[in-house]
Amino acid sequence: xxxxxAREQTDGHCVTCTDEILQAKVLRVDVVNGMAVVQIKxxxxxxxxxLLEQVQPGMVVLVHxxxxxxxxxxxxxx
Amino acid sequence: MKFVDEYRDAxxxxxxxxxxTRLSVGRSLKLMEICGGHTHTIYKHGIEDLLPSTxxxxxxxxxxxxxxxxxxxxxxxxxxxxxNVIFTTFGDMMRVPGSQGSLLxxxxxxxxxxxxxxxxxxxxxxxxxxxRKVIFFAIGFETTTPSTAVTLLRARAERIxxxxxxxxxxxxxxxxxxxxxSPDLHLDGFIGPGHVSMVIGTKPYEFIAQxxxxxxxxxxxxxxxxxxxxxxxxxxxxxxxxxxxxQYMRVVRPEGNVKALEAIEQTMETRETFEWRGLxxxxxxxxxxxxxxxxxxAEQHFAVPHRRIADSKxxxxxxxxxxxxxxxxxxxxxxxxxxxxxxxxxxxSSEGAxxxxxxxxxxxxRSNRRQLQVFGDNKEIEK
Numbered sequence: 001x002x003x004x005x006a007r008e009q010t011d012g013h014c015v016t017c018t019d020e021i022l023q024a025k026v027l028r029v030d031v032v033n034g035m036a037v038v039q040i041k042x043x044x045x046x047x048x049x050x051l052l053e054q055v056q057p058g059m060v061v062l063v064h065x066x067x068x069x070x071x072x073x074x075x076x077x078x
Numbered sequence: 079m080k081f082v083d084e085y086r087d088a089x090x091x092x093x094x095x096x097x098x099t100r101l102s103v104g105r106s107l108k109l110m111e112i113c114g115g116h117t118h119t120i121y122k123h124g125i126e127d128l129l130p131s132t133x134x135x136x137x138x139x140x141x142x143x144x145x146x147x148x149x150x151x152x153x154x155x156x157x158x159x160x161x162n163v164i165f166t167t168f169g170d171m172m173r174v175p176g177s178q179g180s181l182l183x184x185x186x187x188x189x190x191x192x193x194x195x196x197x198x199x200x201x202x203x204x205x206x207x208x209x210r211k212v213i214f215f216a217i218g219f220e221t222t223t224p225s226t227a228v229t230l231l232r233a234r235a236e237r238i239x240x241x242x243x244x245x246x247x248x249x250x251x252x253x254x255x256x257x258x259x260s261p262d263l264h265l266d267g268f269i270g271p272g273h274v275s276m277v278i279g280t281k282p283y284e285f286i287a288q289x290x291x292x293x294x295x296x297x298x299x300x301x302x303x304x305x306x307x308x309x310x311x312x313x314x315x316x317x318x319x320x321x322x323x324x325q326y327m328r329v330v331r332p333e334g335n336v337k338a339l340e341a342i343e344q345t346m347e348t349r350e351t352f353e354w355r356g357l358x359x360x361x362x363x364x365x366x367x368x369x370x371x372x373x374x375x376a377e378q379h380f381a382v383p384h385r386r387i388a389d390s391k392x393x394x395x396x397x398x399x400x401x402x403x404x405x406x407x408x409x410x411x412x413x414x415x416x417x418x419x420x421x422x423x424x425x426x427s428s429e430g431a432x433x434x435x436x437x438x439x440x441x442x443x444r445s446n447r448r449q450l451q452v453f454g455d456n457k458e459i460e461k
Contacts, residue, residue: 072328
């Protein structure tokens with residue numbers, strides 16, 4: 001499992017300026033520490049999920065700067 | 079991503095554009111988008127060329143890199159050069175020139191400057207290097223502020239005392255108010271930033287509709303999102319309505335992310351005023367760490383110049399950021415100021431209006447109708 005900071009940053013684009021949000025599928029959740037292992041673009045990374053309620057494996061969350069800010073509901077994934 | 083194909087479908091674009099054209103007959107509208115991501119989408123997908131010529135899209139100060147004053151870069155470089163410091167920063171901040179060079183220059187001269195994708199990465203570096211002082215250069219609007227807030231809460235919980243935040247987070251709403259009060263800018267609506275709104279919700283924009291009588295439509299980032307948002311604004315004008323509407327309903331909720339807002343409130347407070355490059359001082363538009371987090375506040379631990387540095391006289395980034403001129407109307411665009419040799423931050427950041435136009439918009443048919451010769455003398459080419 002790759003840590004967030006180990007992801008290759010080959011394009012140097014600006015996370016803040018693009019307001020980049022990445023879709024991530026939750027694989028495992030560490031409820032105690034508010035962290036989760038997710039899959040982003042075929043990579044497994046660890047992110048903070050403390051700003052969302054009841055994060056569970058299988059859920060799709062939206063990630064900015066290593067932190068899950070929102071989740072996509074089931075109907076949006078259908 | 080699930081939505082890429084659906085929201086880039088050219089067949090769906092045509093009826094939306096036809097409706098925009100029908101509803102905007104006899105009506106000229108100047109609409110501002112405030113997010114670097116929207117600027118990028120508009121230029122990359124040639125959206126201006128699809129819209130009728132009566133719809134003018136102007137680009138506002140949606141790039142946090144672009145609006146950061148040079149003096150703050152100098153302070154960052156000063157911190158990076160200090161002994162025993164590991165200075166961490168997001169992407170484009172590495173290349174932004176201050177009056178004493180950029181963070182990249184500082185790194186080339188031996189400073190330990192590292193690119194991170196998240197403040198949590200910087201905290202991890204602090205954990206791994208307990209004898210060093212790790213500073214995170216915190217920039218960005220409300221989309222990014224929660225990640226810094228969460229990191230500060232973790233640093234406090236874990237008692238990590240060698241981690242510091244150089245807080246330069248900015249707030250969108252005061253900047254919008256400053257633009258609305260600007261005498262040389264007459265706008266007919268806003269394409270609102272989708273991901274800032276994911277955090278702050280839609281209510282903070284209501285004053286724009288109620289007091290300034292301008293429509294606001296919160297937009298997603300795919301081409302059809304932007305086109306649909308333009309359609310929604312044009313419809314409001316056609317129907318004589320003014321409202322805040324949410325085109326990005328698949329992501330943005332009216333209340334925003336309450337926990338994210340609470341985390342920000344716990345860790346940061348509003349500065350009395352903050353300088354925006356090109357826009358001047360805007361009250362209550364920047365954030366600093368609360369007193370309870372003084373132990374992690376870089377400004378309280380590292381002495382820096384705190385000087386205000388004026389921009390080059392040739393730089394017209396301020397006018398571009400306010401939407402008063404287009405990138406190609408800047409006197410040094412494409413000549414002295416290019417992505418390789420940027421004078422102003424609108425060209426340094428890859429999401430700045432000037433860089434976005436240089437990379438994509440030069441091929442736009444609309445700009446060609448008013449094209450300035452990029453690689454020769456600046457002169458207007460007749461239609």
